[in-house]
Amino acid sequence: MKxxxxxxxxxxxxxxxxxxxxxxxxxxxxxxxxxxxAVRELAGVFDVSHMCVLDVRGDSAFDFLQxxxxxxxxxxxxxxxxxxxxxxxxxxxxxxxxxxxxDGYFRLVLNSSNADKIKKWFELMKKExxxxxxxxxxxxxxxxxxxxxxxxxxxxxxxxxxxxxxxFYFMKTNWQGEDIAVSRTGxxxxxxxxxxxxxxxxxxxxxxxxxxGVTPAGLGARDTLRIEAGLPLYGxxxxxxxxxxxxxxxxxxxLLKGEFLGKTKLVTATxxxxxxxxxxxxxxxxxxxxxxLGHGKITxxxxxxxxxxxxxxxxxxxxxxxxxGISVVIRGKEFKGRVINLPFLKxxxxx
Amino acid sequence: xxxxxxxxxxxxxxxxxxxxxxxxxxxxTDYAQDALGDIVFVELPNVDDEFTQMDEIGVLESVKTVSxxxxxxxxxxxxxxxxxxxxxxxxxxxxxxxxxLVKIEMYEKSELxxxxxxxxxxxxxxxxE
Numbered sequence: 217m218k219x220x221x222x223x224x225x226x227x228x229x230x231x232x233x234x235x236x237x238x239x240x241x242x243x244x245x246x247x248x249x250x251x252x253x254a255v256r257e258l259a260g261v262f263d264v265s266h267m268c269v270l271d272v273r274g275d276s277a278f279d280f281l282q283x284x285x286x287x288x289x290x291x292x293x294x295x296x297x298x299x300x301x302x303x304x305x306x307x308x309x310x311x312x313x314x315x316x317x318x319d320g321y322f323r324l325v326l327n328s329s330n331a332d333k334i335k336k337w338f339e340l341m342k343k344e345x346x347x348x349x350x351x352x353x354x355x356x357x358x359x360x361x362x363x364x365x366x367x368x369x370x371x372x373x374x375x376x377x378x379x380x381x382x383x384f385y386f387m388k389t390n391w392q393g394e395d396i397a398v399s400r401t402g403x404x405x406x407x408x409x410x411x412x413x414x415x416x417x418x419x420x421x422x423x424x425x426x427x428x429g430v431t432p433a434g435l436g437a438r439d440t441l442r443i444e445a446g447l448p449l450y451g452x453x454x455x456x457x458x459x460x461x462x463x464x465x466x467x468x469x470x471l472l473k474g475e476f477l478g479k480t481k482l483v484t485a486t487x488x489x490x491x492x493x494x495x496x497x498x499x500x501x502x503x504x505x506x507x508x509l510g511h512g513k514i515t516x517x518x519x520x521x522x523x524x525x526x527x528x529x530x531x532x533x534x535x536x537x538x539x540x541g542i543s544v545v546i547r548g549k550e551f552k553g554r555v556i557n558l559p560f561l562k563x564x565x566x567x
Numbered sequence: 568x569x570x571x572x573x574x575x576x577x578x579x580x581x582x583x584x585x586x587x588x589x590x591x592x593x594x595x596t597d598y599a600q601d602a603l604g605d606i607v608f609v610e611l612p613n614v615d616d617e618f619t620q621m622d623e624i625g626v627l628e629s630v631k632t633v634s635x636x637x638x639x640x641x642x643x644x645x646x647x648x649x650x651x652x653x654x655x656x657x658x659x660x661x662x663x664x665x666x667x668l669v670k671i672e673m674y675e676k677s678e679l680x681x682x683x684x685x686x687x688x689x690x691x692x693x694x695x696e
Contacts (some may be wrong), residue, residue, distance in 0.1 A: 223572050243631075244604060247604060247605050247659075248604055248628060248631060249605045249607075250605075265608075423607045436604070436630065436631050439631075440630060491571055499608060500628070501607060501608050501612075501628040501630075501633065503633060519607040519608070519628070519631060520631050521630070526608075547626070
């Protein structure tokens with residue numbers, strides 16, 4: 217199994233480690249509920265170094281990204297980031313990604329589970345179209361995600377700089393003699409930052425954050441937090457044959473930017489399917505694959521530590537209204553629930 | 568290291584059994600609660616339900632997973648732990664005491680021979696860890 221630069225730190229904290237897409241990663245330290253609440257109420261820190269960082273440089277970098285992603289890279293201001301997707305020629309989703317415009321190059325963050333597939337795909341597309349680009353996979357970098365209402369204050373104290381970033385913007389700063397990149401991004405629905413730092417310095421930054429009283433949080437809490445925030449995950453909500461429209465993400469589709477891979481599928485998409493939330497009213501827990509009668513299957517189900525009830529997401533073509541009653545089949549029995557327009561937590565974060 | 572209590576019987580499915588006369592109290596072990604993580608929902612049978620050894624009698628759901636409860640002995644349910652149904656976190660915080668699950672009237676005391684002693688269970692965990 218591959219190990220991140222923070223592997224020893226997790227073991228020192230007695231984390232339970234699991235195999236996640238070939239990486240040995242912490243699923244939890246003290247407990248998912250405790251870690252989840254720390255992120256909602258104060259701050260938590262995640263090691264997300266398993267995510268794949270790809271720097272794209274060269275004269276055709278812009279044209280290449282316009283062609284292989286569905287969002288409009290021209291909309292990116294310097295140090296801006298955007299959510300996007302990579303589709304194949306038939307419009308099947310290969311990955312959902314973040315594209316950022318750095319000073320003179322672009323930085324992509326890919327799902328670790330899709331990294332090998334995307335590497336091959338990008339090489340193929342580069343060759344097919346003779347793009348003048350270099351693809352540099354940054355295995356020398358770690359990513360720490362500091363998330364929660366106290367994250368800004370804590371990060372400012374550690375880095376010794378003022379951080380005033382809008383959502384989906386980056387800054388570069390010097391720390392311990394090294395240039396590091398900080399972006400206001402995350403996967404929790406909270407105010408939060410992702411810090412791109414060398415593998416050598418990552419453990420020191422991690423320790424400084426932990427010493428501030430920040431709760432280390434694992435993949436378990438990362439999943440419950442993103443489900444509460446209604447954020448889709450590749451392999452669960454994002455499967456090959458859905459479209460960005462099904463997620464309600466028409467804003468990431470740029471049909472006006474010219475030709476790009478998968479455009480035909482998006483132009484002809486029917487748009488009658490949509491992702492919804494389900495809150496279970498009976499006592500129980502929702503799990504992936506449970507049937508929502510008359511609609512579809514739960515794509516991600518869990519127990520919401522914030523709401524104290526079971527929650528899940530599902531696709532429906534029936535256009536259900538918020539709070540409409542639905543039934544979910546759990547172990548052969550029908551459980552009562554109701555429809556929620558995502559996200560589950562309608563929390564406002566000041567921009 | 569998981570806590571193991573001397574004098575109890577242990578099943579391969581990580582349940583413990585405490586015998587008092589003809590009554591057996593059943594719960595899950597410290598190892599099992601730790602492996603499950605935060606338990607948020609528990610489904611238990613009704614009083615007077617009758618079961619045969621290894622029948623499925625209920626379900627434990629933690630945040631991340633679901634686990635069936637198999638009864639390690641045949642018998643009739645005489646009491647269920649309503650406090651654990653109300654507050655499943657008791658099973659995490661006190662698996663051998665406040666977090667017990669059911670009490671049964673045993674039908675076949677000889678079935679206890681199928682279970683492990685605390686020493687045997689400790690050995691079993693040593694192999695799993």
